[in-house]
Amino acid sequence: MPTAPPGPNSYTTLAAGQDFRNEIAIRRSRFITVLRRVEDETGARALVAELRREFYGARHHCSAFVLGPGRSVRRSNDDGEPSGTAGAPMLDALLKHGSGAGTVPSADLSDVCAVVVRYFGGILLGAGGLVRAYSESVGTALELAPLVRRNRLQLFTVSVPHADAGRVENELRTAGCVMTGNSYGAERTDVGLAIADDAAVIAAVQDRLASLSAGHSTLVPVGVDWVDAAS
The missing domain is CATH 3.30.70.240 (Alpha-Beta Plaits)
Structure with a gap:
């Protein structure tokens, strides 16, 4: 009998085939979250590049992604927002999704890239407000997105x-x-x-x-x- 390779033998990811999008508004700023299933960093960075072209008038295109069955690759980018107020809370939302009730039995989401496009509404949110907004934007999208076991x-x-x-x-x-x-x-x-x-x-x-x-x-x-x- 073969010896099983190391790491988990099951994890949760986004259903393949198409992006999932969701938008929320916070104090007149628009936060458009786009989720895509990706296999590698190249795929994640391609999504960011595509959305920069599509939403060329937006001020920020912040991103976070988690890759691999063991979630060994984790990256985030604030894209001009104050350091730690966008990419980090987005990544945290990806890593923590499913720890509790909901569509995922445990926090094991991977092979997912999240990009939040922000159109500034003229009202400053402050560091704490930005952290909550970016976290909520990704968290809400994940609750609505179609997820599967792999x-x-x-x-x-x-x-x-x-x-x-x-x-x-x-x-x-x-x-x-x-x-x-x-x-x-x-x-x-x-x-x-x-x-x-x-x-x-x-x-x-x-x-x-x-x-x-x-x-x-x-x-x-x-x-x-x-x-x-x-x-």
Whole structure:
């Protein structure tokens, strides 16, 4: 059996496919929050650049992002607001989202970039007011945004005689495995499958496979993958 890679095997992220936007007004200033799911720093910085072009008349385009299953990459930028009043509270909102009731069971949000575009309304908010405004802007957007669980799966192949491939594949699918495709040799079929990264689940599949093949077939690890849980 393979050893699971270090770090969490599940985390929360923004649903893929499109940005999520939300706007709030605080003392005549407009705070437009844009959330995007990103895979790396390049993707996060691309979002900031896009919004600078779209909202070219805005005074500030503040940003924060968290990346990786273990949330190892964390960045924020005040973009001209007083130091620590914009990017830091935005990042804090990302890191703390879900600690309590709501759509996320624990504070594990990652692979998300938040940009808050501010149009100044003519009334100074002060340092404390800015911290609250940027935190509220991101926090409110996260409460409304579509979030999903992203799970790490262990990838395996199972070598079986051609005549047994269909039966084994159906049994493994019934056991909850995700089938990833087959490859064919002269005499045997390599059945591809993915299993939740959980030692007990993997052991149960191995036991079922041993029963199906009279002990002749075993799981061969070939890697890992991350997939969004079905909604």
